[in-house]
Amino acid sequence: MSEQESKGLSRRSFMKGAAATAGAALGSGVITGFPTYWAQASKDITITHVGSIYTTNPTVAEQANKDLGFTIQMQTLDNTTLINRLLTQPETVDVADFGNTSMGYFKNKGILMAIPVSEYKYWDQTVPLFTQGTYADGKPYSMQGYAPIKSQYWADASAQEYSTAPTDWLVGIPVMYNADTLGVRPDLVPHKVESWGDFFNSDFAGKVALQDGVNVGVPDAAVALEAAGLMTYVDKGNMTREEIDKTIDLLIELKRAGHFRSFWTNFDQSVQLMASGEVILQSMFAPAATEVRTRGIACQYLPLKEGSRGWYIFQSAMAHLDSGDKLRRDCVMEYMNWCNSGFNGVYFSRQGFYSSVPDLMKAQMSENDYGYWYEGKPATADIIDPFGKVMEKAGAVRDGGSLWDRMGNVGIWNTLMDEDRYLVRRWQDFMAA
Amino acid sequence: MGTKRTTSFYVLSFVFAAFLIFLYGPMFCVYLLSFQGPEGGMSFPMRGFSTVWFETLFTAGGRGVGDIHNSFIRSLRLGAIVALLTMLIGLAVGMSFRRRYPGGNFVFYSAIVSMIVPGIFVGFGISLTLNMLGMRPQWWYSGIGAQLTWSLPFAMLIMFIILGRMDKSYEEAATDLGANSFQRFQYVILPLILPGVIGMFMAGFTSSYEEAARAGLNIGTGNTMPMELTGLLGAATTPVMFAVGTLTTLFMFTMVIVTLLASWSLAKRRQLRLTAHHA
Amino acid sequence: MKIDTDFNAKNLMPEAEPPVEDGATKYDVELVAVSKSYDGGAKAVDTISLRIPKASYCCLLGPSGCGKTTTLRMLAGHESVTDGDVLIHNRNVTDGAPSARGTSMMFQSYALFPHLSALDNAAFSLKIKGVKKAERHAKAMEFLKLVQMDHLAHRMPAQLSGGQQQRVALARSLITRPKVLLLDEPLSALDPFLRVLMRTELKRIQTELGITFVHVTHSQEEALALSDLVVVMSDGQIMQAGSARDVFEKPSNAFVAKFIGGHNVIDVEGRKVSVRADKCRIVQSVGGTNIPAEVTNIEYQGPMVRILVKDSDGKEYHAQISDSRFFADPPVIGEKVTFSWMPEDEWRLAA
């Protein structure tokens, strides 16, 4: 893999100028109404887009193919296979989606392209979470964990190091984001839950679940431990070895005492746990809570005083495009612009995820939908998901409120710690205990 | 044996029935929950009874359906090719073992190793190797190759069973009658081992259809069925999953029945032809 | 086959029956109207009745599919009886378990336990009874001695020849001290030389032990050589049961006469009679029946020569004449001869 690294480097410096020129040329263009020769030439191009189940969808692919005139081939992969693909076979991918739990892997790899800001049309309209590293009101957010601004910009066109200060080179285009918190079964909990600390309250022993992983489960546990007064951290999103040891030892103690019911690895397991009543309090993804509710089972997604755990998904182009067929690269940029331009964003917005360009969404969503999903307004009519299923009845209000109510208090972000190597080892001990 | 049934027969029948119930317990959930009502979820209780999840499955862009249709077709295509290659290569290696030869042990134990190495490592190792060679994985070579490492050892074992039980004197008789090795194979060995050859095909298909750990990293850009299902399980799932389970089981069931009927009618026709000759 | 002089086989059967007190226990085996049919289909064994006297060697003789093996298996209890009763030592064992009947079966394939040595095979039933190792091995050794296999006691079945396996199987059967030993075509897998040897051996052991052997065979030669009682079967029925001599000299019907061999079955005035081939001549017999015929084949059999002839209607006959008589005036194939026999040699067959 080091071979790759050096290759990437040399190629990068060589291609720099060329890419900038091309970027400038295309960035000023418009989406529709390309000259016919371009459409003719591009119709044979097939772009491979790999991503998670949230970001790759046949309906979206179909629409993209219709709108763009070249072919988008989407492949849904689980996160491990996806990152493995990017790391070992980057040339087999053109566009890829990944979240902040993976951002640590791309530094100094030369796998991803440095996307010129100029080639992405909606950067100006993108929420400041990504562009500036602040909330909408300009206040800075928590920098514990992989906060968006920590991995939004490349330091330079070589695409090796991240920069926390804005540059002209994007690591990825933010697609969707949200904030997760604890979900409860209000019908089954012994008392009201207001703090992450309740997660380790003995009232819930044997009825809680944590995500099985060091990127989500550990920060959740850390927030809860701190809230319960059992631990203090310098940075929960990037612990020291001592902090890791203490945390894992505490967790092992709790596990042995039977505090955990289960650990989930995927969305569906968390839904099953909650819906079946196996678990009454757990950290879960927002749509999972919604999913439980659509099954007619009460499930509350709690605003907690320590704040939520934020996450985002970037869409990136692969570095090999810069040195390959220019037409292909143009198509990729075109596609990535398309992805945030409307259809796709509306599609996932109506499932409860936030788009990084809410204004564009507002223009294309019905007032009721936008009001419900983004503004925290009571639904004026039934809220229907993109599959035609009624998600909420008229009058319902999204729990957690508006976009900025929900995203405005992020306590920690999904992370990949510097001590990941050590953490994984200790997490294994925890699993084995 | 024409003796009377003993008590143990009834006890064992009961045990076997209980085992079948145990085997079908989760399957029963799959079959039943695939008819879950539109408001129902992935677990009991049943909230009504409907075929809405089957309809969803056949609606383009249906919720939780993903790219199941194409991945199913890909799986069938991959399975058919893997099955064919498993059959041919398995047949060849089986024939090679009819005599002792230097290196035979290596061949045999490499198959044993392949059977017991965790699939994820074979898959990862292959992808690492391809990467070092600068090759792009494609379903039609690395995908198939990765799956062959799983299906071939079983084919080899099947060949051992069949060829070992075949009486050598048939072949010797054919040689005496002047058949060369090719004719011997075509007219004597092949007809005798045909059930085993079909067995290898079936084993090849089934192992490919179920396999994801090895193929996962080496399949290229199109998901197979198990990969797609694993991917879909990462997000909101609906009883569509169970509808898929019910339908694929039905599909496999039909395939097997059709194969059986076909081979049965083939045998019948052969019988008829033979009797016609003799009449 | 040398036998140790101080070795008395009778000692191996210490639990001999008390002396016969009444007529009822004169028989070791009695079959009373026994039938066997499978799944309501045709009868494999059709209402047969048979009594086998004490300590006799009985052969069930017949072509394959005649029901002889089924009969034996019903005796052994390996096949259920559809109808009728099976008595062994005057005790009704029709529904009894195989091991509770006082029978023991020796299988055609010997059915030795492949995982046990000859000694352990022989000792198997004692092990089942819970006899201690040293004791059962000693006992098994005695029986192996009886069948002259003591020197190979520690071999595994796969290391033994067919004849040796058979002896072990015999020892294994005998060690259970059966009242009746059942043998399913015991000699058919052996080569002719061994077959004759084993035949003698079987008869010797039977005589020494003084128990009943029921032996299934399709070889009339074997049956005649061994039997006190020959039972000829066909199509699930007993055609004839009698002493070897009776069966040979007085076959009850054409089937028996043909199957037992050495007979010509001839229509005489609309009646079937049998004439032993060795009573026939190929010269004119004064006062006998004379048929002009042509020699079609000559088989030299050592002491006897078998001559096949064909009359003008194409009917075939055969005669067995002593070699001295044959070589006195040897006919040649194609020669016109007169085939003849004396009326007193005709045996009238049942219709």
Add this chain to the structure above:
Amino acid sequence: MSSMTMSPRIASWLQATPFTLIMTCLVMVPLAIILAVSFMDYGFAEIIPEFYLGNWTDLFRSSLTVDTYATVFRQLAMVWSITLVLGFTISYYLVFHVRSNMWRAIFLAACAIPFWTSGPIRMISWVPLLGREGLVNQALFGMGLIDQPISWLLYSEFSVILVYVNMLTMAMAGPIANSMAKISPSIIQAARDQGASEWQVIQEVIIPLIKPGIVVGTIFIITAVMGDGFLVRAMSGNQMNTPAVAIMNEINAFQFPPAAAKSVVLLVIVLGMVGLLLRFVDIRKELAR
């Protein structure tokens, strides 16, 4: 036909070539690479090609190794003994008690059908069966046997073992039935003649004769249990760690070198166990018999 004049050895080699090529290129070479990788250092999702023994020293120093192997051997012992007893009972029934070939074929097919449903779907179907509100709990509740749901039915060692048994019993039963079918009925009858009860026949004749089948089945069970990570994770609710799960966890964290070292150890242990078993039975001869 050229092979007519070809020496048999060359013919064998030619016939084995495609197979050997695949096994060499796609199994042996990748395994060699894995072995090499286990001696390399690593960073964030990258393998640093420098000689490094840390993966191995960690492995032998860590209590995790002992813990995970203790867990997997405990599971293996339980799964093996249950599948052995159950697999034996089922094959014994099918071979010696079911008399009609048609019914035997139907029963065997009935045992195979559940495995035609895709693995991931089969796995999730245990939740509606064993969960707190699952069928089993509801049935027990309905019968008045329990007054609150049993929670150890799911996400516990019980459920792990249960699902293993569900999936692997046929893998044990198959080879055993194959061995049993080779026992001539006359041997069983001979034993019955000798006064052996059904149980004694099983003990004294059948069990010694099906040992090779048991060995082959055992190999299947060992390979499946030692090599599986997915089932343990799913059915224990990610609460148990076995060597294969540990490898998967590290692969998921893209820490390949320690995962490679763990795999080499796992492979050596499994190969050792299988090799030991193969000393007792010549699998080639056994299959051909």
